[in-house]
Amino acid sequence: MVNIEDVARLAAVGRSTVSNVMNRPHIVAPATRQRVLDAMENLGFVPNESARVLAGGPGRFVGVVVHDASNPFFGEIIRTVEDAALNLRYIVSTTNTGADPVRESTAVELLIQQRASGVLITPSALPADALGRLRRIGTKVVVLDAPGESGICSVAMDDTAGGRLAGQHFLDYGYRSFAFVGTPARTTQHAARLAGFRAALEESPLGRRLDVQVIEVPHEDIISGRQAAERLQHRDSPVAVLCGNDLIAMGLSFALQERGTVVPQDVAICGYDDIDMVRYLSVPFTTVRQPVHDMARTALDLLVEEMRDPEHEHQAVLFAPELVVRATTARQ
Amino acid sequence: MVNIEDVARLAAVGRSTVSNVMNRPHIVAPATRQRVLDAMENLGFVPNESARVLAGGPGRFVGVVVHDASNPFFGEIIRTVEDAALNLRYIVSTTNTGADPVRESTAVELLIQQRASGVLITPSALPADALGRLRRIGTKVVVLDAPGESGICSVAMDDTAGGRLAGQHFLDYGYRSFAFVGTPARTTQHAARLAGFRAALEESPLGRRLDVQVIEVPHEDIISGRQAAERLQHRDSPVAVLCGNDLIAMGLSFALQERGTVVPQDVAICGYDDIDMVRYLSVPFTTVRQPVHDMARTALDLLVEEMRDPEHEHQAVLFAPELVVRATTARQ
DNA sequence: CAGGGCAATTGGAGCGATTCAAGGAGCCGT
DNA sequence: ACGGCTCCTTGAATCGCTCCAATTGCCCTG
Numbered sequence: 001m002v003n004i005e006d007v008a009r010l011a012a013v014g015r016s017t018v019s020n021v022m023n024r025p026h027i028v029a030p031a032t033r034q035r036v037l038d039a040m041e042n043l044g045f046v047p048n049e050s051a052r053v054l055a056g057g058p059g060r061f062v063g064v065v066v067h068d069a070s071n072p073f074f075g076e077i078i079r080t081v082e083d084a085a086l087n088l089r090y091i092v093s094t095t096n097t098g099a100d101p102v103r104e105s106t107a108v109e110l111l112i113q114q115r116a117s118g119v120l121i122t123p124s125a126l127p128a129d130a131l132g133r134l135r136r137i138g139t140k141v142v143v144l145d146a147p148g149e150s151g152i153c154s155v156a157m158d159d160t161a162g163g164r165l166a167g168q169h170f171l172d173y174g175y176r177s178f179a180f181v182g183t184p185a186r187t188t189q190h191a192a193r194l195a196g197f198r199a200a201l202e203e204s205p206l207g208r209r210l211d212v213q214v215i216e217v218p219h220e221d222i223i224s225g226r227q228a229a230e231r232l233q234h235r236d237s238p239v240a241v242l243c244g245n246d247l248i249a250m251g252l253s254f255a256l257q258e259r260g261t262v263v264p265q266d267v268a269i270c271g272y273d274d275i276d277m278v279r280y281l282s283v284p285f286t287t288v289r290q291p292v293h294d295m296a297r298t299a300l301d302l303l304v305e306e307m308r309d310p311e312h313e314h315q316a317v318l319f320a321p322e323l324v325v326r327a328t329t330a331r332q
Numbered sequence: 333m334v335n336i337e338d339v340a341r342l343a344a345v346g347r348s349t350v351s352n353v354m355n356r357p358h359i360v361a362p363a364t365r366q367r368v369l370d371a372m373e374n375l376g377f378v379p380n381e382s383a384r385v386l387a388g389g390p391g392r393f394v395g396v397v398v399h400d401a402s403n404p405f406f407g408e409i410i411r412t413v414e415d416a417a418l419n420l421r422y423i424v425s426t427t428n429t430g431a432d433p434v435r436e437s438t439a440v441e442l443l444i445q446q447r448a449s450g451v452l453i454t455p456s457a458l459p460a461d462a463l464g465r466l467r468r469i470g471t472k473v474v475v476l477d478a479p480g481e482s483g484i485c486s487v488a489m490d491d492t493a494g495g496r497l498a499g500q501h502f503l504d505y506g507y508r509s510f511a512f513v514g515t516p517a518r519t520t521q522h523a524a525r526l527a528g529f530r531a532a533l534e535e536s537p538l539g540r541r542l543d544v545q546v547i548e549v550p551h552e553d554i555i556s557g558r559q560a561a562e563r564l565q566h567r568d569s570p571v572a573v574l575c576g577n578d579l580i581a582m583g584l585s586f587a588l589q590e591r592g593t594v595v596p597q598d599v600a601i602c603g604y605d606d607i608d609m610v611r612y613l614s615v616p617f618t619t620v621r622q623p624v625h626d627m628a629r630t631a632l633d634l635l636v637e638e639m640r641d642p643e644h645e646h647q648a649v650l651f652a653p654e655l656v657v658r659a660t661t662a663r664q
Numbered sequence: 665c666a667g668g669g670c671a672a673t674t675g676g677a678g679c680g681a682t683t684c685a686a687g688g689a690g691c692c693g694t
Numbered sequence: 695a696c697g698g699c700t701c702c703t704t705g706a707a708t709c710g711c712t713c714c715a716a717t718t719g720c721c722c723t724g
Binding site: 001044046047048049050051053054060061068069070071074075076078079082086091092093095096098103106109110112113114115133136137222223226250251254255257276277280281282 | 333376378379380381382383385386392393400401402403404406407408410411414418423424425426427428430435438441442444445446447465468469470554555558582583586587589608609612613614
Binding site: 001003005018019022023047048051052053054056058 | 683
């Protein structure tokens with residue numbers, strides 16, 4: 001493989017000059033610069049990132065850790081981040097954790113091994129020590145889709161507000177029986193949504209007479225949503241169900257339809273995320289929209305800023321959710 | 333950051349011994365090994381992967397390049413590969429190309445910079461020179477979901493056979509008017525599916541009187557499928573449409589339903605991939621199933637074998653597709 | 665008991681970049 | 695003509711690790 005020395009020899013300059021052309025082009029005389037550039041071109045030179053990082057150069061490796069890339073919500077995040085990062089010539093590495101804390105720490109561990117210069121993470125239950133270790137090797141961290149602790153940048157949705165929005169909407173529409181399907185025990189996001197949901201109900205005139213049937217499911221996907229259908233109890237009055245995300249809502253809705261339960265007459269459903277798909281289903285979903293694109297973009301901007309500017313001040317950005325009413329809820 | 337030397341000092345051994353504990357544990361005396369292990373633990377030592385790679389050690393970095401991770405088909409591939417690779421302590425980095433040749437080469441370029449030791453790629457149009465350059469730096473490559481050229485390992489579905497299967501099925505069911513929706517001009521996979529589809533029709537007794545209306549769409553997603561609905565011409569006889577993948581099929585189907593077109597009475601649809609979701613829709617999809625899990629697993633196994641064994645013989649594995657008949661096609 | 669063989673350990677020479685301090689060349693004003 | 699500048703350019707030291715060749719004991723055997 002051709003290295004910096006080969007380039008230097010062909011261009012008849014010193015190794016450092018070649019390095020300068022790559023990292024501080026402005027201090028190299030135009031003629032020399034061009035000569036070096038040509039030499040690189042001729043030789044098909046590609047700098048060795050490992051050597052670069054080892055020598056203490058600016059790393060160009062950022063890791064993105066998400067629950068599940070095939071969930072369109074995360075898909076959109078990844079796409080946004082990749083687009084922006086590739087333009088800045090960063091190398092983006094995505095890892096899925098399946099919201100599993102063990103895989104999450106494995107993923108972080110591997111990122112540490114790589115001495116990633118930045119990490120964008122959607123934690124399920126982020127162990128503080130993992131963050132500490134990342135910090136110690138100088139890796140910048142931005143927490144995405146979860147409230148950040150102090151001393152760390154974070155970009156999140158106000159999940160409590162989102163849950164509230166859904167609860168309020170159900171109450172407005174006259175529902176009196178409620179359920180939540182998701183993974184509140186395993187992910188902070190769902191827990192907050194559930195909390196907001198409960199809060200809205202409790203604050204209503206009917207007060208604490210309103211109870212929420214909580215159905216904890218194993219994953220955040222369609223299959224889990226389907227499974228929840230069997231456990232959902234609905235007798236006389238229609239049940240209003242808030243789902244932890246749209247995929248779960250889809251699964252639940254499909255399974256209910258198969259059993260002859262009609263949405264929204266028998267069961268009302270509110271999803272979460274507003275992924276593209278749910279707007280196109282035969283019964284378009286009422287859901288809580290997250291400004292995914294903006295979140296992702298902001299998160300990357302914060303990360304880049306933090307990587308470039310050592311004096312950077314941490315900030316926690318909170319986005320507001322928005323309720324999108326479609327056909328899976330109806331006025332009673 | 334703590335390095336190998338710190339560990340060596342604490343354990344009162346030489347640097348090399350620490351290295352040996354990590355890479356060739358069997359040649360270190362058990363007592364010594366334990367002492368080193370303890371020291372690592374105490375110091376919270378994490379080997380620096382960059383240094384390792386630079387020193388010519390066995391790299392543990394593999395790249396996975398796919399069209400779109402949020403497509404469940406690729407999602408499943410990624411999940412499978414990640415599971416297996418993480419167990420082997422490989423670092424998996426996923427990149428999306430959106431089937432765009434430019435992003436594809438950018439992705440490969442970055443992988444070269446990283447000196448990845450292995451790459452699993454789903455090419456749209458893989459430029460031969462990119463492969464060559466990867467090869468030159470010693471990166472092992474396995475092509476996934478596309479026919480491999482000689483001198484390279486590949487795992488693929490027999491897409492032509494898949495297209496044939498669909499065509500045959502439509503003929504059996506009595507359809508006489510056909511269309512294909514997908515990206516045949518931009519991806520080899522869709523092109524092969526279309527070719528097989530055409531072949532089946534041409535080989536039928538009705539011969540070449542059967543024409544296929546080809547609708548090229550910009551992406552392989554739901555939105556593109558929806559757009560295709562406007563361009564699909566169907567007059568008297570029902571049209572049988574083969575879609576390049578299930579997402580396109582879903583989009584097409586949703587859009588048609590909105591305009592009052594009934595599936596399968598007015599338009600029959602056959603998807604491709606058999607992603608989980610399509611089985612649960614209100615009208616479950618007829619589709620061509622790909623053994624994704626096996627493909628992904630086989631691809632990774634090949635890659636690992638190739639990375640470990642320099643004498644490795646390239647092979648091209650071809651999986652057979654399978655038709656799954658559900659409710660979007662009906663006997664005429 | 666010398667010598668051979670084996671197991672365990674280790675210092676040193678890179679790997680390919682970066683950064684820094686120092687050196688050389690040309691130009692200016694005096 | 696010369697000191698003092700600015701601009702460019704460069705050799706050397708370094709990063710943390712792996713591998714190799716060499717070394718050290720130790721046990722066994724003839």
